[in-house]
Amino acid sequence: xxxxxxxDVYRLLPxxxxxxxxxxxxxxxxxxxxxxxxxxxxxxFAEEExxxxxxxxxQEAFGDKGEREATGLSIDRDKCDGCxxxxxxxxxxxxxxxxxxxxxxxxxxxxxxxxxxxxLITIKNPDACRRMVPDAPTCNACVDLCPSKALTFL
Amino acid sequence: xxxxxxxxEEDRFHEAKGEPFDSAVCPGCGCLxxxxxxxxxxxxxxxxxxxxxxxLSKFHLGHRFLREPKHAKLVFPARKExxxxxxxxxxxxxxxxxxxxxxxxxxVVFFGLCQMTFDAQLLAISLIKHFNAxxxxxxxxxxxxxxxxxKQHPAGIATQEEIRQLATTIVFWGANPLHxxxxxxxxxxxxxxxxxxxxxxxARKAFYTDPYENDTGFFALRIxxxxxxxxxxxxxxxxxxxxxxxxxxKELDALxxxxxxxxFVALFVGRGIAYSATPDALMEALFALRNAINQxxxxxxxxxxxxxxxxxxxxxxxxxxxxxxxxxxxxxxxLAYQPKKGDTLICIGSDPFWFFSDAQREAIQSLYIPVVSxxxxxxQTTHAADLVLPVALTGVEAEGxxxxxxxVPIFLRQVIPTAQPTDFTVLKAIQERILTExxxx
Ligand code: SF4
Ligand code: SF4
Ligand code: SF4
Ligand code: SF4
Numbered sequence: 087x088x089x090x091x092x093x094d095v096y097r098l099l100p101x102x103x104x105x106x107x108x109x110x111x112x113x114x115x116x117x118x119x120x121x122x123x124x125x126x127x128x129x130x131f132a133e134e135e136x137x138x139x140x141x142x143x144x145q146e147a148f149g150d151k152g153e154r155e156a157t158g159l160s161i162d163r164d165k166c167d168g169c170x171x172x173x174x175x176x177x178x179x180x181x182x183x184x185x186x187x188x189x190x191x192x193x194x195x196x197x198x199x200x201x202x203x204x205x206l207i208t209i210k211n212p213d214a215c216r217r218m219v220p221d222a223p224t225c226n227a228c229v230d231l232c233p234s235k236a237l238t239f240l
Numbered sequence: 241x242x243x244x245x246x247x248x249e250e251d252r253f254h255e256a257k258g259e260p261f262d263s264a265v266c267p268g269c270g271c272l273x274x275x276x277x278x279x280x281x282x283x284x285x286x287x288x289x290x291x292x293x294x295x296l297s298k299f300h301l302g303h304r305f306l307r308e309p310k311h312a313k314l315v316f317p318a319r320k321e322x323x324x325x326x327x328x329x330x331x332x333x334x335x336x337x338x339x340x341x342x343x344x345x346x347x348v349v350f351f352g353l354c355q356m357t358f359d360a361q362l363l364a365i366s367l368i369k370h371f372n373a374x375x376x377x378x379x380x381x382x383x384x385x386x387x388x389x390x391k392q393h394p395a396g397i398a399t400q401e402e403i404r405q406l407a408t409t410i411v412f413w414g415a416n417p418l419h420x421x422x423x424x425x426x427x428x429x430x431x432x433x434x435x436x437x438x439x440x441x442x443a444r445k446a447f448y449t450d451p452y453e454n455d456t457g458f459f460a461l462r463i464x465x466x467x468x469x470x471x472x473x474x475x476x477x478x479x480x481x482x483x484x485x486x487x488x489x490k491e492l493d494a495l496x497x498x499x500x501x502x503x504f505v506a507l508f509v510g511r512g513i514a515y516s517a518t519p520d521a522l523m524e525a526l527f528a529l530r531n532a533i534n535q536x537x538x539x540x541x542x543x544x545x546x547x548x549x550x551x552x553x554x555x556x557x558x559x560x561x562x563x564x565x566x567x568x569x570x571x572x573x574x575l576a577y578q579p580k581k582g583d584t585l586i587c588i589g590s591d592p593f594w595f596f597s598d599a600q601r602e603a604i605q606s607l608y609i610p611v612v613s614x615x616x617x618x619x620q621t622t623h624a625a626d627l628v629l630p631v632a633l634t635g636v637e638a639e640g641x642x643x644x645x646x647x648v649p650i651f652l653r654q655v656i657p658t659a660q661p662t663d664f665t666v667l668k669a670i671q672e673r674i675l676t677e678x679x680x681x
Binding site: 167168169171174185187201205209231 | 253255262276277287288289291294296401404418422426427428440
C-alpha cells in the first residue's frame with residue numbers, strides 16, 4: 087500500500103457518489119488520506135460483499151496504525167536527523183516558501199508542507215502535499231531522497 | 241475514526257508559545273546556519289526551527305542530544321579529588337590552579353581550539369606563543385594539510401552562496417556531508433536552486449569517494465577508492481582533465497563527463513582524507529586537480545568542517561604570525577602525541593580523550609600529566625581532567641565572531657543568559673595570572 091495517492095484510494099471506493107458518508111467518493115478518499123474518515127465510514131462497503139477485497143486493502147492502509155501523518159507519510163523519528171533534504175526537494179514547499187527556495191529555512195509565516203522542527207521532519211501544511219490534491223502529478227520526492235530512510239508512504 | 245487516533249500526535253506541527261528569537265546562528269558545525277528560528281520561554285529554548293538534530297542539541301544545551309544523551313552542560317568548576325571524584329572549586333581557585341599547571345610544565349600541549357570565538361582563539365594563541373606550546377587543533381587532520389597545500393597551490397575560495405548559484409558538479413572527497421554538516425547539501429551544495437541549477441539536484445551531478453557505499457549514495461555517485469590508491473586516483477583524474485584521454489577508467493567516466501560539461505565545479509574535502517596513507521600528499525593532489533580544472537572553468541576546493549570555528553583558528557594563527565603550513569608547533573594527528581613527564585595538557589572546547597588511544601590515556605595517567613579542560617558540555621575529557629572550567633556555550637549563551645568553512649565571518653548571537661564566563665574571560669583570567677607570575681613576568 088506504499089505510495090497511495092488520492093486517486094488510488096478513490097479507485098478502491100464504490101464510486102457511486104451515494105453520499106451516505108456525507109460526501110462524494112473523491113472527498114471521502116481525501117478524508118481517508120488525511121485521517122478524517124476510516125474505511126468503515128462508507129456504508130456500502132459493509133453492506134455489499136463485492137467490496138470486501140477493496141475494504142480489506144483500505145483497512146490495511148488506513149486501519150488502526152496510529153502512526154501515519156496526515157499526508158499518508160510515516161515518519162521514523164529515530165532515523166530522522168533533521169537534515170532538511172525532504173523539505174528542500176518538496177516542490178510544493180518550495181512554492182510556498184521563498185526562503186526555502188533560497189536555501190534557508192522557511193519563515194514562520196510561510197506554509198510549506200514540510201518544516202524541520204526540533205531537529206525532526208514535521209508536516210506543517212498537509213493539505214498542500216501533492217498526494218492530497220486530486221490529479222496532481224505523482225510525488226515521492228521527500229521519501230525517495232531522504233538519505234536516512236526515515237520516511238515511507240503507507 | 242477520530243483524527244487524533246490516526247495521526248501521531250508528535251508528528252503534527254504545533255507552534256510553541258513563547259517569545260520568538262529569529263535568525264540565530266547555529267554553532268553545531270562549520271556551516272554556521274544563520275536561519276535558526278527559536279522560541280524561548282523562561283530563558284530556555286522550547287522550539288527550534290530548521291536546526292538539524294546536531295545543531296538542536298546545542299540549543300538545548302546538550303539535554304536533548306538525540307544520539308548521545310550524555311553530553312549535558314557542565315555546571316560548576318571542579319578539580320579532581322585524589323579519589324577521582326569532582327571537587328567543586330570557585331572560578332578564582334580554578335584560574336589559579338590552571339595557571340599553576342601551565343607554569344610548572346616543561347611542555348604545554350593544547351588540544352581543540354576549533355569551537356570557540358575568534359577573539360578567544362587569538363588569546364589562546366598568545367598563550368601558545370608564550371609557552372612555545374604544541375597544538376593539536378581538533379580539525380588538524382583536515383586543515384593542517386589544507387593550509388600546507390594552499391601554500392603550495394595558492395587558490396581563491398568561493399562562498400557557499402556562490403557554490404549554490406554556480407556549481408553543477410559537486411565532489412565530496414573524503415567527506416560525508418550528511419554526518420559532518422547535515423545541512424550543507426540541502427542548503428548549498430546539492431539540493432538548493434541556483435542560477436546554473438534552477439532544477440536543483442536534478443541539474444547537478446554529485447559524487448563522493450569511498451571504499452564502500454554509504455548514505456551519500458542517495459544523491460551522489462560513488463568513486464571507489466582505497467587508502468592506498470587514493471592519491472593515484474586524484475592524479476589520474478588530473479591527468480585526464482589536463483591532457484584528455486581516450487581511455488578513461490570506467491569508475492571515473494561519469495565524473496570526467498560531469499566536470500567537462502559543468503560550468504563550475506566544487507570539490508568538498510573532508511576528514512576522511514585522514515584515512516589515506518598520505519593525507520598531505522592527497523591534499524596536494526586534490527589542489528593540483530582543482531588547479532587543472534580551474535584552467536578550463538572555475539573550480540573551488542573547500543574543507544567540510546565539523547567544528548564550528550576551525551577555519552577561524554587557522555586564520556587566527558596566520559594573523560598571529562604562526563604559519564600553519566610551516567610551524568612545527570601546529571600538528572595534525574592527535575594520535576601522534578607522545579605523552580612526556582612534565583607535560584600539561586589544556587583542552588579547549590574539544591574532546592581529545594575520545595580520540596586518544598588506550599596507550600596515550602594510560603601514559604597521561606601514569607606520568608601524572610595534569611589535564612585542564614575548558615568546555616561547555618560534558619565529555620570524556622571533562623571526566624578525565626584534573627581541572628574542569630565550564631564556559632558559556634558560544635552561539636547560545638554567549639556571542640562572538642566565527643568563520644564559516646568558506647572563510648566568511650559570521651557573528652554568533654547570544655540567545656539565553658548564563659552566569660558562566662565565556663571562554664575568552666576564562667583564558668584572560670588565566671593569562672593574567674601567568675603574566676603576573678614573577679618568574680614569567
Ligand atoms: S458512502 Fe461510500 S460510495 Fe457513498 S459516496 Fe461515500 S464513499 Fe462513495
Ligand atoms: S526525513 Fe529524512 S530528509 Fe527529512 S529531515 Fe529527516 S532525515 Fe532528513
Ligand atoms: S509527497 Fe511530494 S508534495 Fe508531498 S511532502 Fe513529499 S515531496 Fe512534498
Ligand atoms: S548543519 Fe551545522 S550549523 Fe546547520 S543546523 Fe546543523 S549543526 Fe547547525
